[in-house]
Amino acid sequence: MKKIGFIPLRKNSKGIPNKNKRKMVGRPLFTWVLKAAIFSDLDEVFIFTDDKEIIAFVESQYKWTNKVKALLRNTENASDTASTESVLVEFSEQLNNNFDKLCLLQATSPLTTSQDINKTLSKIEKDGYDSSLTVVNTHRFTWSSEGKPINYDVFKRPRRQDFEGLLIENGAVYCTTKETFLTSKNRVSGNIGIVEMPEESLYEIDSETDWTIVEALLINRLKQQKESAKVSHLILDVDGVFTDGTITYTKEGEHTKSFDMRDGMGLEILRELGVEVLVMTSEQSELVAQRMQKLKINEVYLGVKDKYALVKKIILDNNIKLGNIAYVGDDVNDLANMCSVGWSLTPNNATTVVKEHADVVLTMNSGSGAIREACEFILNYNKRFFK
Structure with missing residues (x-):
């Protein structure tokens, strides 16, 4: 049928x-x-x-x-x-x-x-x-x-x-x-x-x-429909989260992006405690792919315009709930996910509409320790689930 x-x-x-x-x-x-x-x-x-x-x-x-x-x-x-x-x-x-x-x-x-x-x-x-x-x-x-x-x-x-x-x-x-x-x-x-x-x-x-x-x-x-549970997965946007949102170009195309080393250490500590880290960005960037490989982040989704639908697939594939996800985004294309997941966090310099709807507005700016701060928040939050 x-x-x-x-x-x-x-x-x-x-x-x-x-x-x-x-x-x-x-x-x-x-x-x-x-x-x-x-x-x-x-x-x-x-x-x-x-x-x-x-x-x-x-x-x-x-x-x-x-x-x-x-x-x-x-x-x-x-x-x-x-x-x-x-x-x-x-x-x-x-x-x-x-x-x-x-x-x-x-x-x-x-x-x-x-x-x-x-x-x-x-x-x-x-x-x-x-x-x-x-x-x-x-x-x-x-x-x-x-x-x-x-x-x-x-x-x-x-x-x-x-x-x-x-x-x-x-x-x-x-x-x-x-x-x-x-x-x-x-x-x-x-x-x-x-x-x-x-x-x-x-x-x-x-x-x-x-x-x-x-x-x-x-x-x-x-x-x-939001529900809170132990955070098992952290999903991160890239531009405006890992970076300050600026890109330098040459005539050959994209040239450089700046990343904060403290963010990388925070993600490493988070993974050691069993939290899966995923990256989801609307951009197709070889620089991002290389940086995530350096950070040993295996689940990297590039060129994603419909992030909300893809998160639903990730939930089903991993047999988890929206409440198990923490999400860090900075712009409107992250908004549906941030209104849905267990915890949504955004850098202090994110767009106004995202800051209005995020669960946590971080004190640090993107590309300047915001991800590290988000990692520390998740680590402290997950302590309530330890036996």
Whole structure:
């Protein structure tokens, strides 16, 4: 039973320019639902877009999984007047209808989780529905344009706890069987099951106000899920953490970076006490590779633009939890991880937004002992777990 995820993206957006590529909590917007899809029960996940930059991003950033693929959609079918159903048909035809279950995922619903996707699939696989979709139960009272109450009696206004509410489609996830889709050419049809999502998932990102609200909701959710445990793994950014963030160049390219020797000793002591050290940077740098080899750090991830998804893979590969990770970063591309891990630390000269959300703002600057200070913090913190 082949289960396919489908994320349609358009290059142009009138409401918010470059919306799909714009960073939401430090990550391109579309990667939030993509990450959820990768770690769901879907067998494959397709990004279907007319944006070649997004295709290049997907092809370079998700080599660590064989689930993600990118396909180029027709420009004519990527206009703001094209229906999602027409795009679904085009996508299905490109695949020669090679699927059993088709799951439409909307990039403008970044609060979607792997569990939400799995529940909509389960409605079909276990409960026997032809299709399914996600909804929100809202306790708002609705009115017609003629001034008539629709879902309650104004003379018997119910208390919230006694009010069943109203189910509203939130536009996040739609699943259907191949047979049902090929018959109706619609995202849902036949016997339709519903899956409830939290009320905040009703927000879709169509304006700057929506963007601000959803970003705050995402950050809040990540922080609420934080848990503290013994630190078994330390993940470090490079530029702005190991270094002061400056690079000198010659006409041949990158020339030098400066590293603090005290940081290296702190990491050595940390490893001797059983803490694994990993390095994750968005840059492709031979100098960084050489320095990490000198420091005997074996797990070095270069050129990583979606650090949050990769950390999830590391967690699964090492059978640990987010609470076992300490993370040191300095800029917005570290923000999602720093809001999620057990302990997030940042140099004193980090960007303002990262300092606002870090658990610990170090007294030392990057490239001037910040990592050494972070190591000492972790060593002292882990003492509470010693028997």
